[in-house]
Amino acid sequence: MKTFVLVAMLFCRLAYAGQTFGVEESLAHQMEIPASVLSELGAELDLKANGCVQARLADALEATKVNVGSKRASVLVKPRLDAWCLCGAYLCPAWIFQPAAGAAKRLWFTEGTARITILDARDRGYRRIRSEGGTAGHGFVEVWAWDGKHYARSSRKDWVADQ
Secondary structure: OHHHHHHHHHHHHHHOOEEEEEOOOOOOOOEOOOHHHHHHHHOOOOOOOOOOOOOOHHHHEEEEEEOOOOOOOEEEEEEOOOOHHHOOOOOEEEEEEEOOOOOOEEEEEEEEEOEEEEEEEEEOOEEEEEEEEEOOOEEEEEEEEEOOOOEEEEEEEEEEOOO
8 A cells, every 4th residue: 555655646746747838739728818918028029020910919829827936826928829920940939927917027038949847846936947949950958947036047958969
């Protein structure tokens, strides 16, 4: 019986080792993007200039709640699958915000990623974020850590396929 309990605990720990999100997959448990987050992103994203067919920013993005360890709920935002106009080759921007009534606080941003993982490891109470991406011949893995005020890149490893 002890073995079963230990195996079950290990399985549960591995199953919840981190939340992973891919830019080529729709987000599970989508939520409406808070107005304060849309306001912040509207100042920097121009759908028309990017050649997007979506008329509204809310139609080009999707969001889900994530747990980065802050006391208030956080929201991961990324382009929808049909909004590749906001992306580059295999990489899309992504943001994590802490919504507020007035202005949303941007906790994390990357210009291009293929996969995001919210890790269990923490710095100053906030969970680390892993971002990775690449193409057939090269790629990268980054880890971001909370420095007390915002997320900062703590490591980056680039790789190139052997020729």
